[in-house]
Amino acid sequence: MCRAEESPPPGTVASGTVTPGTVTSGTVTSGTVMPVPLRAHPGHDRTVQHAALTTRRPIRMPIVALACGAAVAVLLGVNDRRHPGSVGPVKLGFDSVIEMKTWLALGVGVLLLVQLTLALWMYGKLGRSSAPGWAGPVHRVVGLTAVVVSLPVAYDCLLAFGIQTYEPRVFAHALLGCAVYGAFVVKVFAVRSHSTPGWFLPVTGGVFFALFMAAVLTSAVWYSAQDGFPTGNEY
Numbered sequence: 001m002c003r004a005e006e007s008p009p010p011g012t013v014a015s016g017t018v019t020p021g022t023v024t025s026g027t028v029t030s031g032t033v034m035p036v037p038l039r040a041h042p043g044h045d046r047t048v049q050h051a052a053l054t055t056r057r058p059i060r061m062p063i064v065a066l067a068c069g070a071a072v073a074v075l076l077g078v079n080d081r082r083h084p085g086s087v088g089p090v091k092l093g094f095d096s097v098i099e100m101k102t103w104l105a106l107g108v109g110v111l112l113l114v115q116l117t118l119a120l121w122m123y124g125k126l127g128r129s130s131a132p133g134w135a136g137p138v139h140r141v142v143g144l145t146a147v148v149v150s151l152p153v154a155y156d157c158l159l160a161f162g163i164q165t166y167e168p169r170v171f172a173h174a175l176l177g178c179a180v181y182g183a184f185v186v187k188v189f190a191v192r193s194h195s196t197p198g199w200f201l202p203v204t205g206g207v208f209f210a211l212f213m214a215a216v217l218t219s220a221v222w223y224s225a226q227d228g229f230p231t232g233n234e235y
Helices: 044-082 097-122 135-161 168-192 200-227
Strands: 025-029 032-037
Touching: 044 135, 044 168, 044 200, 097 135, 097 200, 135 168, 135 200, 168 200
Parallel strands: none
Antiparallel strands: 025 032
16 A cells, blocks of 8 residues: 655745755755755845835935925025125126026026927927937036126026015016026036936926026016017116
8 A cells, every 4th residue: 555755844944954044945866855955145135225215315315306406596586686786787798687688597598498309309299209329518518608607697687686575466577587596506416416216307307497487488478579679788
């Protein structure tokens, strides 16, 4: 009469010595499970610690960036309200202040559209062709150029004239101007930091573009649509 081969009860471990802290795998030989030690992965603890840190940093960096950007925007607005007209306006060779502001602001608008096109290309939103390697550096250079070109306009608007409240459009334009440079600070954090969430850079870039373009639309574009391009006979 044949006897069935006895098997270990459920919940028991097959014979074999396992050294504490050693990862093993079972090898079946003639019904016996033999423990085979596996090589431990060096630095596993450091990897786990690094993963824990990177899960905390993405939350911290956007908060720090937003706080710094908000501080810059508020300081610009408070300074303009407390010290309006503290400096004289600049013209940079133009015949009038409004002519300089209009042409420079329109140039900023064109640069913003170029930067938006490059950003959409890099994120695969313009057809199926991928963006070339030079698209990223050119995108950054165009954005920085837009900020530099806008500085004389901001100097006149925010420092020479200050925040004006006599008209809703003018007041909204002044607030947008302050918010633009705060958003620029946030975007610098997003570009330079390597521990922020993946959504942070495109969101900050989109907000920066929207604020900057709104500032252009409420100033140079509005003025040109209402009164035509300035000729130099204005203030």
